[in-house]
Structures are given as C-alpha cells and as structure tokens.
Amino acid sequence: MRSKQEYIDKSEENIYKTYNRFPVVFHHGEGVSLYDTDGNQYLDFAAGIAVMGLGYHDKEFDDALKSQVDQLLHTSNLFYNVPVVEAGERLLKVSQMDKVFFTNSGTEAIEGALKIARRYAYNKDHSHDHEIIAMNHSFHGRSLGALSVTGNDKYQEPFKPLIPGIKFADFNDLESVKAQVNEKTCAIIMETVQGEGGIYPATEEFLKGIRALCDEHDMLLILDEIQCGMGRTGVMFAWQRYGVKPDVMTTAKALGNGVPIGAFLASGKAATAMAPGDHGTTYGGNPFVTAAAAKVLELFENRNIVEHVKEIGEYLWEKVEELASKYPVITEHRGVGLIQGIEFSIPVAPIVEKAIFQEKLVIISAGANIIRLVPPLVIEKEHVDAMILKLESVLKTCE
Template sequence: MRSKQEYMEKAEELIYKTYNRFPVVFDHGDGVFLYDTDGKEYLDFAAGIAVMGLGYHDKEFDDALKSQVEKLLHTSNLFYNVPAVEAGELILKASDMDKVFFTNSGTEAIEGALKIARRYAYNKDKSHDHEIIAMNHSFHGRSLGALSVTGNDHYQEPFKPLIPGIRFAEYNDLDSVKALMNDRTCAVIMETIQGEGGIYPATEEFLKGVRKLCDEHDALLILDEIQCGMGRTGTMFAWQKYGVKPDVMTAAKALGNGVPIGAFLAHGKAATAMSPGDHGTTYGGNPFVTAAAAKVLELFEKRKIVDHVKEVGDYLWEQTEALSQKYKIITAHRGLGLIQGLELSVPAAPLVKDALLNERLVIISAGANVIRFVPPLIISREHVDAMLIKLETVLKKHS
C-alpha cells in the first residue's frame, strides 16, 4: 500500500489540477466520521459538500446498493426500469411536483431546468429572444449553461462568451428584479438559499415577490435546491418553509448519498413544456442510481430525518450563535437548519485548513471568508458540542 504522500504525489501527476486539495487522503467513513490512510479519525461537518445526508456506511443504504448491483446496473432510457419508477414516485410525493427527469449531477439538472424555460417560452411565440433573470453571487454549476446563470465574474471570465439573454439582479432585492422583468423574460432562477455565495437564505418577502412577478409575466420560477434541499433546512425542500412553490426545481447532492445523481422537477404548465427528443442522457436515471435515490427517500421518511434536522439545527444555531458573540473575528451568522455559515473578518481558508490538520475537524468555506456547516443530517447534539470545542480552539489561535 502506498503512503499518504505517495498517493498525493501520484494524484498531482495524474489528475487534472482544477482543485487545490488539502493534504489528507481519506480511506473510509463510518457514521459522521472519516478516517484517513493513517487511521486518524475526523469529525465531518462538510458531508462531501452537503452530499452524505445519511452519513457513511449506513447499512440499510449499503444493502440496497449491493442488492441492485446483483440485479441490474444499466439499460439506457430506451427502456423502463423499476427503481426509476420507485424513485420518481417518492421524490414527486416529497416535492408535490408533477414530473421528474433524473440526471447525473446538479449541474445537468440546471441545464434541464434552463431548457424547460426556453422551451416553454418558445412554445408560446416561436421566438428566440427570451431572457432569463439570475442572481448576483449565485452558483449553479460549471458547465457553460449553468455558468451563464452563475453570478460571479471569477468563474465566468475565462469562458466567455456564455449563453446570451441572461440578466443579473440582486438577491433579496425585489426592486432589482422588477427593473429587469419584461415581456421577453421567460424565467427567474435562484437558489432558495445561496450556498457558495456565503449562506444567504432568501427572505420571505423576496421569494413571494419574485413568485408574484413570474405569475404576472407568465415566466417560470426556477429554484435551485441542489445544496439546500433534501431535508437540510428542516423541511424536505427549502421552498416548503416559505410556502412558495416553484414551476421548476433542481435537486442533487444528498439525493444519492454519495451516488452521483441529480434531478429537475416541474409543476403545472412547466411539466408539459418538453417533448420527446428535447432532452436526454445515457446514464441519467439508470437502475443503480435511482435505487440509491429511492432508498435515500425511503429512509428519510422512515427515520423522520426532517424532524431530526429541525431539532439539531436549532441546537447548532443556538450554540454557534453563542460562539459568534464571543469572538470578534466572527462578523455574521446566517443559515437555516443544517446549512449555516459564520462570516469572518479574515479569510476562511487558513482556519479551515487548521481545523482539518490540527483538530481533525472537516469544515469547508463558502466564498472567501465564510465557514460553512453542512454536516451529515444524522449528527447529534453531542457531535455539535464536539465540533464547537475543536472550532473554538482554532478561533482562539486566529483571533
């Protein structure tokens, strides 16, 4: 077996360097803990960027995957398969939407959502001059389509020109959206909670106002729930907390608990916009990934994960809020449920690295100066307490 250093050196040699990785090689996980190749234990409050909702090595989940591996992995979308139907029933029930399309990732789910918006508008007037309103400081993915609605010049600049007809408003500023809305607007796309932009929940006034504007202009409201959905806020999807239903929504990350899967879902008029041939995927919705999603959705309901998130999320908020009052280096505290962030007066990266290497606490940043907490949804109060002890040790050093 190679040493940790040998694995890292080989990765640098072989794998395209689009990430600056931390010097840890993880080997396995159990519950809310990760273990590196040296056998060291780490408390995980990142969950693979909000992916591992059920944590690591969940027996019921693992057994469902093993069972499907022994049956059937792939057939293509030219045929029906049982797990896709089961996953479809469960996610439509959880979201109260009408149609679902399973993708390979969150980025691809965004692509599908944008195509629904363009197709819906084209069906009405056969015109190609429609516009989409997105939000500044948003993040929707790295493909050219998703990047076009990502309101961050840093990500966009090297890849321009991007898709035309995208206009950017200010998140939580309804007047800025009103100023851009016109007869050519076919959709407004936004995260219900901005993740990479710094953990900013939408205000109820803003979300309801945008919904009203979309209704008035016969435009679709697309809500990106890739990170904030799947129980993370204390409702199955974050928009359910606000009572504002989108025409199209996207999901991914915790939907597969580590198995790569995403989905875009549509309701009402948006559910009939696409026709056979308008969209497709070879791997999306295959028996293996949808078996994973079906089991995740089943276990969420069986174990009342959403209720658990409400309870532990409130506790995390109380304890983290107390910490934020204690250290001047913390300038703001935001979030809902188990997606929370601490804004700092200094860059977050050195604290994140210190926590990982010296305290064996896995946390990640959001933007340049926000510590992001997106732990497995199964964490307990005891895990919150343990995390805070480790984090406070780091904060003391950097204060």
C-alpha cells in the same frame, strides 16, 4: 496500500489540475466520521459538500446498493426499469411536483431546467430571443449553461462568451429584479438559500414577490435546491418553508448520499413544455443510481430526518451564537437547519486548515471569509458540542 504521499503524488501526476486539494487521503467513513490512510479520525461537518445526508456506511443504504448491483446496473432510457419508477414516485410525493427527469449531477439538472424555460417560451411565440434573470453571487454549476446563470464573474471570465440572454439582479432585492423584467423575460432562476454566495436564505417577502412577478408575466420560477434541499433546512425542500411553489426545481447532492444523481422537476404548465426528443441522457435514471435515491427517500421518511434536522439545527444555531458572543472575529451568523454560515472579519482559509490538520475537523468555506457548516443530517448534539470545542480551539489561536 501506498503511502499518503504516494497517492498524492500520483494524483498530481495523473488527475487534471482543476482543484487545490488538501493533503489528506481519505480511506473510509463511519457515521459522521472520516478516516485517512494514516488511520486518523476526522469529525465531518462538510458531508462531501452537503452530499452525505445519511452519513457514511449506513447499513440499510449500503445493502440496497449491494442488492441492486446483483440485479441490474444499466439498461439505457430506451427501456423502463423498476428503481426509476420507485424513485420517481417517492421524489414527486415529497416535492409536490408533477414530473421528474433524473440526471447525473446538479449541473445537468440546471441545464435541463434552463431548457424547460426556453422551450416553454418558444412554444408560445416560436422566437429565439428570450431572456432569463439570475442572481448576483449565485452558483449553479460549471457547465457553460449553468455557468451563464452563475452570478460570479471570477468563474465566468475565462469562458466567455457564455449563452446569451441572461440578466442579473440582486438576491433579496425585489425592485432590482423588477427592473430587469421585459417582454422577453421567460424565467427567473435562484437558489432558495444561496450556498457558495455565503449562506443567504431568501426572505419570505422576496420569494413571494418573485412568485407573484412570474405569475403576472407568465414567466417560470426555477428554484435551485441542489445544496439546500433534501431536508437540510428542516423541511424536505427549502421553498416549502415559504409556501411558494416553483414551476421548476433542481435537486442533487444528498439525493444519492454519495451516488452521483440529480434531477429536475416541473409542475403545472412547465411539466408539459418539453416533448420527446427535446432532452436525453445515457446514464441518468439508470437502475443503480435510482435505487440509491429511492432508498435515501425511504430512509428519510422512516427515520423522520426532517424533524431531526429541525431539532439539531436549532441546537447548532444556539451553540454557534454562544461561540460568536465570545469571539469578536465572528461578525455574522446566518442560515437555517443544517446549512449555516459563520462570517469572519478575517480570511477563513487559515481557520479551515488548522481545523482539518490540528483538530481533525472537516469544515469548508463559502467565499473568502465565511465558514460553511453542512454536516451529515444524522449528526447528534454530541457532535455539535465536539465541533464547537474543536473550532474554538482554532479560534483561540486567531486572537
């Protein structure tokens, strides 16, 4: 095996430089821990950005992937396959939606959702001037379509002009949304819990108001559940906490537990908007990735992951509140379940770095002054306690 620095140097030489990576080379994982090439153990409270819901090296999950490798990896969408049917059935059951299309990523799921909205509106009047309302401080992905509905100019500026017909309103401000609606508006897209924007859950009043607005004007409601879905808020999908059903939703991340897969799902009138030939993918929904998704969904049900998240999420909330009461540098605490944000009065980059390198605690930020806690959904109270001790050790150096 090469040394850590050799891996880093070769990566810097060969891999396109679009990330500023921490100088850590991870080698393997076990449960909720990661291990680097030097043998150091890290407590993981990032889960690969909310991806590793079942943690690392889950035997049942790994065995399912090994079994599928021995059977069939890919056939294309010109044919049917067994795992995609099983994954589709399971995902529709827990989401209460009507149709699903499997993609390779969350960004691609957003692209599909936007196409459904445009196609739905086109079917009604055959015009091409429809508009979509998105939210400020949102994040939906890096492709041009997803970037167009991402309410952050920092990400957008170098790639303009983006797709036309996008307007922005303020999250949790219903009047600002209403002000953008006109006869051309065909959809409203939003995260049920804003992730990159700082861990802001939608208020019940706002989400129900958006649903009513869409119903009134025959617009589609698109909910992005890529980060906040798959059990992370203590229900399978965050919108289920509100009793508000979207016309279209997107999911990814924990759906594959590390295997690249996403999906967009449609319900009711949106489920019949697209026709054969309107969308496609070479790899999306192939036997390998859908075998992973089917197993994830099976294990979520068998192990009652959602109830576990409720319990541990409440415990995490209590412990972070205790921490916040001791350190004035913590100014706010938001979130639900196992997606929580800790806002600071100072930049959090030094805190994140010290946590990783000094305490071997993997945490990530959401903006300049917010630490985002999105651990594997299988963490226990002992892991919460360990995280708090490590984070407090860092905070003592910030006083």
